[in-house]
Amino acid sequence: MRQPVKDIMVGDDYASKFGFSSPEEYYFRAPKKGLSHELVEMMSKMKKEPDWMREFRHKALDTFWAKPMPTWGNQEALGRIDFDDIYYYIKPIEQMGQTWDDVPEDIKHTFERLGIPEAERKFLSGVSAQYESETVYHSIRDEISKLGVIFLGMDSGLMEHEDIVRRFFGTLIPPTDNKFAALNSAVWSGGSFIYVPPGVHVDIPLQAYFRINAKNMGQFERTLIIADKGARVHYIEGCTAPVYSSSSLHSAVVELIALEDAYIRYTTIQNWSNNIYNLVTKRAIAYKNATVEWVDGNIGSMLTMKYPCVVLAGENARGEILSVAFGGTGQHQDAGAKVFHMAPRTSSTITSKSISKGGGRTTYRGWVKTTANAEDVRVSVKCDALILDPTSRSDTYPTMEIGNPKVRIEHEASVSKLSDDQLFYLMSRGLSENESRVLIVNGFIEQFVKELPMEYAVELNRLIELEMEGSVG
Amino acid sequence: MENKNISPLLEVRDLHVEVEGKEVIKGIDLALYGGAKLALMGPNGSGKSSLSMALMGHPGYKVKSGSIILDGNDITGLSPDKRAKVGLFLAMQNPVSVPGVSVANFLRAIMKAKRGEEVPIREFREMLVKAMGLLEMERSFANRYVNDGFSGGEKKKLELLQMVLLNPKVAVVDEIDSGLDVDALKIVADGVNRITGENNAFLLITHYRRILDYIRPDGVVVLMEGRIVASGGPELINQIDRQGYDWLSAKTA
Ligand SMILES: Nc1ncnc2c1ncn2[C@@H]1O[C@H](COP(=O)(O)OP(=O)(O)OP(=O)(O)O)[C@@H](O)[C@H]1O
Ligand SMILES: [Mg+2]
Numbered sequence: 219m220r221q222p223v224k225d226i227m228v229g230d231d232y233a234s235k236f237g238f239s240s241p242e243e244y245y246f247r248a249p250k251k252g253l254s255h256e257l258v259e260m261m262s263k264m265k266k267e268p269d270w271m272r273e274f275r276h277k278a279l280d281t282f283w284a285k286p287m288p289t290w291g292n293q294e295a296l297g298r299i300d301f302d303d304i305y306y307y308i309k310p311i312e313q314m315g316q317t318w319d320d321v322p323e324d325i326k327h328t329f330e331r332l333g334i335p336e337a338e339r340k341f342l343s344g345v346s347a348q349y350e351s352e353t354v355y356h357s358i359r360d361e362i363s364k365l366g367v368i369f370l371g372m373d374s375g376l377m378e379h380e381d382i383v384r385r386f387f388g389t390l391i392p393p394t395d396n397k398f399a400a401l402n403s404a405v406w407s408g409g410s411f412i413y414v415p416p417g418v419h420v421d422i423p424l425q426a427y428f429r430i431n432a433k434n435m436g437q438f439e440r441t442l443i444i445a446d447k448g449a450r451v452h453y454i455e456g457c458t459a460p461v462y463s464s465s466s467l468h469s470a471v472v473e474l475i476a477l478e479d480a481y482i483r484y485t486t487i488q489n490w491s492n493n494i495y496n497l498v499t500k501r502a503i504a505y506k507n508a509t510v511e512w513v514d515g516n517i518g519s520m521l522t523m524k525y526p527c528v529v530l531a532g533e534n535a536r537g538e539i540l541s542v543a544f545g546g547t548g549q550h551q552d553a554g555a556k557v558f559h560m561a562p563r564t565s566s567t568i569t570s571k572s573i574s575k576g577g578g579r580t581t582y583r584g585w586v587k588t589t590a591n592a593e594d595v596r597v598s599v600k601c602d603a604l605i606l607d608p609t610s611r612s613d614t615y616p617t618m619e620i621g622n623p624k625v626r627i628e629h630e631a632s633v634s635k636l637s638d639d640q641l642f643y644l645m646s647r648g649l650s651e652n653e654s655r656v657l658i659v660n661g662f663i664e665q666f667v668k669e670l671p672m673e674y675a676v677e678l679n680r681l682i683e684l685e686m687e688g689s690v691g
Numbered sequence: 692m693e694n695k696n697i698s699p700l701l702e703v704r705d706l707h708v709e710v711e712g713k714e715v716i717k718g719i720d721l722a723l724y725g726g727a728k729l730a731l732m733g734p735n736g737s738g739k740s741s742l743s744m745a746l747m748g749h750p751g752y753k754v755k756s757g758s759i760i761l762d763g764n765d766i767t768g769l770s771p772d773k774r775a776k777v778g779l780f781l782a783m784q785n786p787v788s789v790p791g792v793s794v795a796n797f798l799r800a801i802m803k804a805k806r807g808e809e810v811p812i813r814e815f816r817e818m819l820v821k822a823m824g825l826l827e828m829e830r831s832f833a834n835r836y837v838n839d840g841f842s843g844g845e846k847k848k849l850e851l852l853q854m855v856l857l858n859p860k861v862a863v864v865d866e867i868d869s870g871l872d873v874d875a876l877k878i879v880a881d882g883v884n885r886i887t888g889e890n891n892a893f894l895l896i897t898h899y900r901r902i903l904d905y906i907r908p909d910g911v912v913v914l915m916e917g918r919i920v921a922s923g924g925p926e927l928i929n930q931i932d933r934q935g936y937d938w939l940s941a942k943t944a
Contacts, residue, residue, distance in 0.1 A: 638750065639787045646747050646783075647853060648775035648804035657800060661791030661836070 232461060232518075232684065237491050238331065239460035240324040242432050244350065246309040251434065252302040255279060258404055261307050265373055265407075268380060278393035278403030285397040290583065291523040291552045299495060304436045304467055306405045308350040314371065315355045325349050332458065334427050341673060343422040344369045348439060349429050351407040362420060367451075368413040369424055372440045375411025382413055386442055390473040390501045390529070398497045402438045402471040409439030409470065414449035414480075421450065423485070423671060428457040430494065433464050441472040445480035445508075454485040454674070458518070461491045465520065468494055474502035476510050478532065483511040487674060489681060490518040492548050498524040506532030506561075513669050514541040516551050517681050525583055527556035530564035530592075537566040542666045542678075545578030545610070546685050554583035554615075557597070565596040571663050572603045574610035575685070581612070587619040598628040604662050606636050606655070656686045698763060699724050700892045701746075701779075701861045706757035708738075708745040708917075714755070715741040717917035723861060723892040730903055730928060731896045733914035734936050739896045740784050742914070743863045747781040748774050762860055772804070778860030782850035782867055784896075788838035794849065795819070795833040798856060805857055822855045825885065827878050843870030851882050858886060863894045868902035880905030900932040915940060 246264070248257055258279050262272040287296050315321040318335050329335060329347050338345040344358035346369070353371030362369070368379060376383045393403035410426050430437050445451050459466065468490060476482045482502065490496055496519040502510040512526035528537030543551035557566040572580035582601045603612035614631055636658060644654035660667070660679050667675045699722040708716035715738045723729055733739055745752040746759055748771040758767045766774045789797065798819060802810045810818075819833060826848055838846050847867050854862055864883070868876055883906055887893060895908060903911075903925075911928050913921040913936070920939050921927065931939075 637787070640789055642747075642749050642771055643783070643787050644789070645771040646749075646775055646781055647801040647857070648772050649800060650772050650804070651770070653800065653804065654772075657792055657797070658789060661789050664791030664836075 232491060235684070236332070236458035236489060237461035238328075239462075240328055240431055243324070244308050244310050244432075245312045248305055248307040251305055253279065253282075253306060253405070257306060261405065261407065264309075267376065270384065271376065274388065274393075275404050275406075278400050279405075281393045282397060282400035282404055285394075285400055287397055288523065291581075292521050292550045295495070295521045295550060299465075299467065304434055305432065306436050306438070307407060308432055308435060309352050310349045311352070311354055314353055314374075316357060318355060321355050325354055328429060328431070329355070329427065332427065332429070337425070337673065341422065341671065342425050343420055344424045346371060346410050346424075346426040347429070348408045348426065348437075350432055350435060351437065353408050358424070365418045365420075366415040367418060367420055368411065370411045372409035372411045372442065373407065375442070379411070379413065382444065383411065383442065386444060386473065386475055388473075390475070390503055391471050391499050395499060398469045399471055399499045402440060402469050402499070405436070406438045406440035406471065408437070409441040409472075410443070410453070411441070412443040412451060412453065414445045414451045416447040416449060418446075419450040421452065423452040423454045425454045425456070428455065428468075430459040430466050430468065430490075432466070433462050434466060436467040436469065439470050441470065442475075443473070443482060443484070444475045445477060445482045447477045448479040449477075450481040452483045452485070454487070454671075456487045456489065458489050459491045459494055462493050465493045465495060468496045468498070468519075470498045470500075472498070472500040474510055476502065476504045476508035478506045478508060480505070480508045482509075483513060484526075485513040485670065485674070486515060487678060488514075488516045488518055488522065492518065492520050494519045496522040496524065498522075500524065501527040501529065502537070503529040503531050504535035504537060507534045508532065509536040509538070511538040511540070512555070513666070514539065514553070515666065515678060516541070516543045516553055517678075517685065518549075519551075520548060521550045521552065523552045525554040525556050525585070527558070528566065529558045529560060530566065531560050533561050533563050535561060535564045537564075539567075540569045540666055540669060541571070542663045543570070543572040543580045544682065544685055545572065545574040545580040545612075547576035547578055550579040550581070552581040552583060554581075554585075556585045557587070559586075559588040559592040559595045559597070562591065562593040563595070564592060566598070568599045568601075569665060570601040571666055572601075572612055573606065573659055573662065574603070574612050575606040577609040579611045579613075582614045582616070584616045585619075586617070588621050588625055590621040592622050593624045595622065595625045597625065599630070600628075601631045602662070603633045604636065604659065605633065606659075652686060656683050659686060699760075700727075700762050701894070702760040703746070704758045704760070706742075706745065706759065707755040708741055709753045709755050710741055710751055715752075715917050716745060718757070719914075719917075719919055721894075721912070721919075723894060725892060726887075726889045727892040728887060728906060728908040729892075729894050730908040730911040731894055731914060732898065732911055732928070732931055737914045738917040739914055740865055741917075743781055743783075743865050743894075743896060746863055747771055747779065775857075775859075776805070780854055780857055780859035780862045782847075782854055782862065782864040784865040784869070786838050786846050786850055788836065788841070790836050790839045792837050793834055794837055797837050798833075798853065801853065802856060818856060822852055825855060826852055826882050828852065844872065844875050847871055847879060848875070851879055855882060855886055859891065861892050861894070863896070865896045866898070867895075868897055868899055876902060877905060900928055903928055913939060
């Protein structure tokens, strides 16, 4: 079978598979750690941005400073972030590559070890690879670009399609949305820009891969995807980082715009090392008859706070948020979903599966709101938590605000422990205790896994297997 | 070979078992030799399933004293997977469901565990198709999740399918006949018959004579309140079928 990441063997840990590092070489690095208007000015100048973007950044920085920290999530871990001890901009190479041969050897080698070029050859429509702050490699298949599909790094997107970017950038997630959205808006760099013209279907996924290599680094990519009327696109993102004792910050902003009859699926396999703060804002808007699906897998990171959102703005729009969170030792996955029903006959489905193990924590935080005009709305929320041992923890905070009585709501939540009878059943057939646990857990998340392209499904099952290794019982 | 015939495949010595602090098996001795098919009968709650769980090593069924010897190995303290590796199998009365795990993936995993290496996909398919054919099972069955939403009869068939694939030395089969229609009963019995031979042994827990008419055990033991109260040949089965167990309890009282 084909896998984007090669040679994963049971028993090896994250460090050897994904957690390796390369020497910290770069073309340019912010002269010092910490945030300032000078830094923002310099970044914007280096990127040769239009004035409106430069001003947007400066304003966002002031917003960041003015805003309090989020009052939800893991206060204790958030409190440990030292914003003065972070490099906010590291440009690894002077120029982005169009072929892998244009990419410097050690960076290319990193992505080869992660299986990216191979995946690209085999089953993707286009690939974008980000290293530290910049997109270092970018390509799209000819037949896709011939259809008028634009798939660029966000910086190039701004240069080449300023009109589209200006129209949509920051409209769903303004800098004032939350402190980390403000931070991203001030120092954003990299990410993807995608535009799919009316009626064009990109059914083979486009993929972006994000890699943080440096210590004490902040990565702030910015992604904007626009599916025009009747267009379809599937975008996949993956991410990893070396294992260091000092922490790094990843704070992305992702905006998806699905115009009438459009379809966007956004799949994430988040596998940051356990020293990364992953504080991400993701929001989508679906117009009439449009569909947006967030398929969100959180396996790695120290603390993730992320609640993908769909705003259902037109009649018959549909939103789906399907997520899996794995909270292992030293991890807290504070994830969830938000849906705003702002038009009649809209429907949403939220399915959240979380697993906690080895003292890890998972939190589901959900918010579903329907406005007064949103009649005949359908909402389905299902949250299942599996707790693998007594030291682990799971919490659920669902909120519903219903503004119109003509609504059909289904809500189910369950918290379960690993069942002794299931374990006994599987072990009685010759499977070891750990093999049995892996099988039960993979079964628990099957609903999620079956939505992934086959290669990623295999990969996710193996990641779970890795996470389940050791420290059992 | 000689030795095999004289030492039993399964030997249970003075076994005492507790569940939830209550003694449910109160001193049982049993010996099953290669080629044996022994029926285990007894009223509801007499301890038949508890015995089978203790044999397989369910952590809730604690062996207080006595020992379990499988093919010369003392397995009394082993975990269930180790017992399976030595060659013990238990077809359970109420197998649990494992949602999200397909029958095919599950069977492939247990075949791998048995063999110690991955079974090539083609070979696995052939084995599966053959075994499912034997039990007259629909192909689509392999795509369903293990016991999830299965009918009573379907659960029994999946237990048997695993038994056929694992080909154990000793199989304890707990009420494989309950919930089966007449046709399914015959198929299941045929399945058991087909894998019995000189080198393995069966302990068949049942309430009904009908399956025994097909499987034809060489003997029967009767369990009441955690003790073996009678044992005999096929004629004892007929007597129980006609008279129930009261006469036995009267005898032991
Ligand atoms: N997990 C358990 N927890 C508590 N009590 C149990 C448990 N399992 C068995 N018992 C008790 O042990 C006794 C024997 O039960 P067991 O299931 O072994 O009987 P059985 O002979 O298999 O009955 P049946 O013919 O109804 O299947 C009963 O009193 C039962 O309630
Ligand atoms: Mg029973």
